[in-house]
Amino acid sequence: MAGITIDGVRKSFGATTALEAVNLEIADHEFVALLGPSGCGKTTLLRIIAGLETQTAGRVLIGGRDISALPPRARGLAMVFQNYAVFPHLRVRENIAFGLRMHGADSARIARQVTRTAGLLRLEPLLDRYPAQLSGGQRQRVAVARALAVEPAVLLMDEPLSNLDALLRLDMRAELKEVLREAGTTTIYVTHDQTEAMGLADRIAVLHAGRIEQIGTPSEIYHHPATRFVGGFVGSPPMNFLARDGRLLGIRPEDLDIVATGDGLPFRVNVVEPLGAQTLLTGIAEGHLVRVALNGEHHVPPGAELHIRPRPERIRWMDATTGRAIPPGTEPSP
Amino acid sequence: MRGRALPYLLVAPAVIFLTVLFFVPLVQTIALAFETRTGFGLGNFLRMEDDLNFHDAVVNTFRFVGLAVPLQLAAAMGMAMMLRHLGRGRDLVLWIWTIPLGLSDLAAGLVWLALLNDRGYIASLLFHLGLVAEPQSWLTYETPIALFAAVVIAEFWRATAIVVVILVAGLQLVPKEYAEAASVFGASPWRIFTRITLPLMKPSIQSALILRTVLAFEAFAVVIAIGGRNFPVLVSEAYNWQNFNQEPSVAAAYAVVVMCLSLLATVVWLWLLKTPAEQRA
Incomplete structure (x- = not known):
């Protein structure tokens, strides 16, 4: 023992x-x-x-x-x-x-x-x-x-x-x-x-x-990262965080989908990194730096204006001040 | 052209210095040692060997080197290990320990003479405390062991610090991780020292031993100051033959003997403590 x-x-x-x-x-x-x-x-x-x-x-x-x-x-x-x-x-x-x-x-x-x-x-x-x-x-x-x-x-x-x-x-x-x-x-x-x-x-x-x-x-x-730090440290690239009235919406880059114009959040692509298995997009949505990981077959030109939507079941809510995860059931809607 | 000559020009002062002040006198001394009235031969060495003091000088020199050098190495090793465990004040302690290095060896010899002679501080103190009936003298031919001990102590005090400095520098090259690994794998502090630290320190121990052995064979001022003519060593005999007997060729023979001993000691240490490249830290 x-x-x-x-x-x-x-x-x-x-x-x-x-x-x-x-x-x-x-x-x-x-x-x-x-x-x-x-x-x-x-x-x-x-x-x-x-x-x-x-x-x-x-x-x-x-x-x-x-x-x-x-x-x-x-x-x-x-x-x-x-x-x-x-x-x-x-x-x-x-x-x-x-x-x-x-x-x-x-x-x-x-x-x-x-x-x-x-x-x-x-x-x-x-x-x-x-x-x-x-x-x-x-x-x-x-x-x-x-x-x-x-x-x-x-x-x-x-x-x-x-x-x-x-x-x-x-x-x-x-x-x-x-x-x-x-x-x-x-x-x-x-x-x-x-x-x-x-x-x-x-x-x-x-x-x-x-x-x-x-x-x-x-x-x-x-x-299920317990804190904002864990979400931001574990995962490559790390979790994205968007502000939602006093809370943080945490979403992994691979859990963001590209959707048709007018649906989802406007996302301006700054950098495109074709990594083989994945294509990594880095850009701005709602004034935040956001990373999106797409299947490697996607081809997106830098400067493109896209729309992204988080998969609802993958969203993790955090308290904006404490950085702690909010337990399921008490979270707001996205 | 200038580019090619430059390295040689830069080396030239050192080469000239060594040639004029070391190599030429060395050749002259060797020539002098073998020069006799009838040509070249071993005459001077035979006269040296015939002299009454020669046997004592050889014995004293070897006893002195054989005791002082190991003592200094052991003490310096202990001091270096102590320093390693010291946090604050480490530099201050090292600085205090190295003070004797700043003294000339004659001054150091005289300091110990003042302490140890029959009217010296220690004898007076013992007399005033009533521990001895009359001031003792320890530095005469009647007290050879005390005299020998005094010479060794003075040399130990004066020249251990240089060994400490070499070993401290060497110890700093050995990462602490080796000792930590050994302790995790079950080694006691003593075994860490003998199995890990000591073997990894071999190159610096070698440097320290070469330096100290060569200098101990040449120890002169401390020996003369404390022992005078009662404690002849090879170098002091060379001095006596040169100055009192006015026989430079016999003095040169002594010098050649000392040189050969130094070279021999160096070769022995190089061979005994060699560290193959693949075993270095």
């Missing part, structure tokens, strides 16, 4: 508050992504769980045991660092074996685990190389193998893919998902990339300014 409980964890650095009383419950075997822009406190929270940073208040429990006062080495977890932190003076084999050696595993178990994880991450031909002789993607795989080799109850990952180029990141994302599903480890994954969070996680916690804005499945986060 390795469920994680974050209980009122707060962190301030001098006068600045990095985290404000964060509460989070993570089930055993669950994969949770901490998603947010840089400076939102997600890495600080991860480092507090790892024991690399000390919280100002609150507790962290793993499997019901309070580990707040334990040093990192006694917490029984593994971590993949953003810059991998693969030891440059050790061969790949010794890097993978490092955690087991530190925990005093016997040589038979070390050999078995190194073979197993190296196989899992396709590192067998590289075992006798030094990290400097590897590519970025290979080093990243060594960092994951080193973490999985100790068979941790909890795996922490701090933006593990952010240093890879776009194509490799896509490959590694799929690979990581497969490997982690097999390992069945409780995982906390920090990222600022919403595609990564949506693609990998069972649940996503969106952080903003040291606070959790919303926790939910990728689909809940995407389709």
Whole structure:
């Protein structure tokens, strides 16, 4: 059992508050992504769980045991660092074996685990190389193998893919998902990339300014953002917002339809981006910047005057002052 | 044309400086060391070796280098690690630690002489406190261990800071993430130090050891100030042969021996602590 409980964890650095009383419950075997822009406190929270940073208040429990006062080495977890932190003076084999050696595993178990994880991450031909002789993607795989080799109850990952180029990141994302599903480890994954969070996680916690804005499945986060921030941060391009007497009408770019003239809102197209699968239009409607995502077969010239209409069932209402979602049933008509 | 010549022109002052002030005297010294009345040979080295003080000088030099350098390295490593854990005031502490570097080595030797001689501060203090019956003298040929200790302490005080500076610079090149990763994977602070920090510091430890060993073989002013003729080392013997015995060729033989030892020490450290390119941080 390795469920994680974050209980009122707060962190301030001098006068600045990095985290404000964060509460989070993570089930055993669950994969949770901490998603947010840089400076939102997600890495600080991860480092507090790892024991690399000390919280100002609150507790962290793993499997019901309070580990707040334990040093990192006694917490029984593994971590993949953003810059991998693969030891440059050790061969790949010794890097993978490092955690087991530190925990005093016997040589038979070390050999078995190194073979197993190296196989899992396709590192067998590289075992006798030094990290400097590897590519970025290979080093990243060594960092994951080193973490999985100790068979941790909890795996922490701090933006593990952010240093890879776009194509490799896509490959590694799929690979990581497969490997982690097999390992069945409780995982906390920090990222600022919403595609990564949506693609990998069972649940996503969106952080903003040291606070959790919303926790939910990728689909809940995407389709039912709890706040204006979540709608505007998750999704590429993000949600559009139009003012409606004290409220905000939130609508995803793909939920806007082009309609006949005289029907719907007038929309002046400024920029057309043919992205292949989609054609992205950026323009002005009711004085607001609005993005419309159309099927890639549409051809619209820039400067065109169109009319758009939101699909009524897709509209999400938010309070204009608090930015919070208005529960269904109490919303006005569009 | 001017473009091609420019790099050579820019390098020329340094080359001329090194040639005139280092390379020529070096060749002259070596020539002098092998020059005898009958031509070239090992005569000067034999005279050097025949001298009463030669054996003591060799033993003292090696004991001095063998004790001072490891002590300095260990202390400097500890000091550098302490600095790493210091938040505010780190620069101030480093600055205070490096003050002895600003003193000439003769001045440093005299400071320790003033502290340690039979009418020095420490002896007077102990006498006034009634802890000793009469002022003690520690710096004579009758107290060789105390004298040796005093020389090592003075050199330790004077020259450890340069090792600290080199190691602090080296430590800053090692990202903290390695130590963090090691701690997450179960390493105790001591194991992080021995398994991660120390191996990654190898290049700067090597630089520090080369510098300190070469300079310790050449330690002179501190030794003369505290030990005088009671603590002969190779360099002070070279000085004595040159100035008191008026025998420049025997002094040159000593100089050649010291040079060879320095070169040997450098080669040993380069070989023992080499870091292949693929293992660098």
